[in-house]
Amino acid sequence: xxxxxxxxxxxxxxxxxxxxxxxxxxxxxxxxxxxxxxxxxxxxxxxxxxxxxxxxxxxxxxxxxxxxxxxxxxxxxxxxxxxxxxxxxxxxxxxxxxxxxxxxxxxxxxxxxxxxxxxxxxxxxxxxxxxxxxxxxxxxxxxxxxxxxxxxxxxxxxxxxxxxxxxxxxxxxxxxxxxxxxxxxxxxxxxxxxxxxxxxxxxxxxxxxxxxxxxxxxxxxxxxxxxxxxxxxxxxxxxxxxxxxxxxxxxxxxxxxxxxxxxxxxxxxxxxxxxxxxxxxxxxxxxxxxxxxxxxxxxxxxxxxxxxxxxxxxxxxxxxxxxxxxxxxxxxxxxxxxxxxxxxxxxxxxxxxxxxxxxxxxxxxxxxxxxxxxxxxxxxxxxxxxxxxxxxxxxxxxxxxxxxxxxxxxxxxxxxxxxxxxxxxxxxxxxxxxxxxxxxxxxxxxxxxxxxxxxxxxxxxxxxxxxxxxxxxxxxxxxxxxxxxxxxxxxxxxxxx
Ligand code: BES
Ligand code: MN
Ligand code: ZN
Numbered sequence: 001x002x003x004x005x006x007x008x009x010x011x012x013x014x015x016x017x018x019x020x021x022x023x024x025x026x027x028x029x030x031x032x033x034x035x036x037x038x039x040x041x042x043x044x045x046x047x048x049x050x051x052x053x054x055x056x057x058x059x060x061x062x063x064x065x066x067x068x069x070x071x072x073x074x075x076x077x078x079x080x081x082x083x084x085x086x087x088x089x090x091x092x093x094x095x096x097x098x099x100x101x102x103x104x105x106x107x108x109x110x111x112x113x114x115x116x117x118x119x120x121x122x123x124x125x126x127x128x129x130x131x132x133x134x135x136x137x138x139x140x141x142x143x144x145x146x147x148x149x150x151x152x153x154x155x156x157x158x159x160x161x162x163x164x165x166x167x168x169x170x171x172x173x174x175x176x177x178x179x180x181x182x183x184x185x186x187x188x189x190x191x192x193x194x195x196x197x198x199x200x201x202x203x204x205x206x207x208x209x210x211x212x213x214x215x216x217x218x219x220x221x222x223x224x225x226x227x228x229x230x231x232x233x234x235x236x237x238x239x240x241x242x243x244x245x246x247x248x249x250x251x252x253x254x255x256x257x258x259x260x261x262x263x264x265x266x267x268x269x270x271x272x273x274x275x276x277x278x279x280x281x282x283x284x285x286x287x288x289x290x291x292x293x294x295x296x297x298x299x300x301x302x303x304x305x306x307x308x309x310x311x312x313x314x315x316x317x318x319x320x321x322x323x324x325x326x327x328x329x330x331x332x333x334x335x336x337x338x339x340x341x342x343x344x345x346x347x348x349x350x351x352x353x354x355x356x357x358x359x360x361x362x363x364x365x366x367x368x369x370x371x372x373x374x375x376x377x378x379x380x381x382x383x384x385x386x387x388x389x390x391x392x393x394x395x396x397x398x399x400x401x402x403x404x405x406x407x408x409x410x411x412x413x414x415x416x417x418x419x420x421x422x423x424x425x426x427x428x429x430x431x432x433x434x435x436x437x438x439x440x441x442x443x444x445x446x447x448x449x450x451x452x453x454x455x456x457x458x459x460x461x462x463x464x465x466x467x468x469x470x471x472x473x474x475x476x477x478x479x480x481x482x483x484x485x486x487x488x489x490x491x492x493x494x495x496x497x
Pocket of ligand 3: 286345372373
């Protein structure tokens, strides 16, 4: 992974290439902090190469400045239509080109503004996209990806930006980028590697030993004591024992209390209600909600936030076997409510329900859960937005606005009382799956039954955005880390507000 530097910080040897990302019809150099002389030289070069700035365009030549051997102009299209996705695409192209040409030290001039963002926001998020653009997951490959050799991204300051300002921006971006990379790495680890137990030991290592947070792990014995029938029930078909991972950031005199809950199904075969073989392999990504929570908690520790923040990760494997839950079984959840298991593939809500009950112990003001919960959410929204629902319109609106800014968009579903009728059971307090219709809201309605009183709650169904089956919108194949930046932006806003 490439380190981020200020351009000119290490100027002994010329860099391999200076990349300038620019939009069509814009003065590409105006936004960058070059001297008047340098700008003259660059303008001359541009005249000769005449890049148009159209989307997809890449034009290279010899660099007229001493700082780099070569210069490459990368087009992003019209600035008023510049989205996070287009910027990501452009940066991904930079990385591909650099790897292909063996340019391992590159400078990056990144002045275009993402449409709809303030200048400060655009500066931050553009740089963040740059910092994660070289992400690949080749942990299990003998031959490492060529991207891994790109060593240094040297950022050209923006016009008027002081060294301190840029360094401040770089600090924040490094923190966010590490969190996104961590969430992606966890997401991409296959089911046989990242079992519930391995998830728990990873949390101990990263959150407790490295970040200094308090980590408590509940195994079968403790889960039984807490009467967590949902978590125990789902895991009973697998030889992998369940875990509930509790990660706590507890400052003195906290101003607020927040709990984040992440679905941690390390593999979801569906259980006895077995999924079709086709595409089942993607269900190793059924713990991406949990990955967000772990990555956010590590970052929370580094930010020294003045809030109590708790991360809860119910981690299980959902497999069919002679000991597995069966359709028709009735289980008792941690809050005493009974659930008829109508479909063992609706397992996420069962484990989340117990975790949401447990959240009550921390007297939270706000609870947010993240889950790859329903295929129906993917049918409804595709891969460009997560579904969001909850009980507090102000919280939902805040997250929607921040998501737009962060390039992690969320779109609301309603949770009308009437939806409960579809999960009414003849034999228990409710059942875990309803009719075919309104999948995301049925799941949300189920979760709502387990929200502690007076808590402001948001549920994010990230089934469509947590991982990419094909590279698209500038995202790599596999886990995207969706939700990490949104959550960190939310915490950042709380801290300021
Ligand atoms: N993990 C799946 C949801 C999912 C589907 C995530 C596709 C990502 C992509 C979840 O556990 C599940 O199987 N949900 C069922 C619920 C149904 C049985 C009510 C579904 O969506 O089919
Ligand atoms: Mn399932
Ligand atoms: Zn699942």
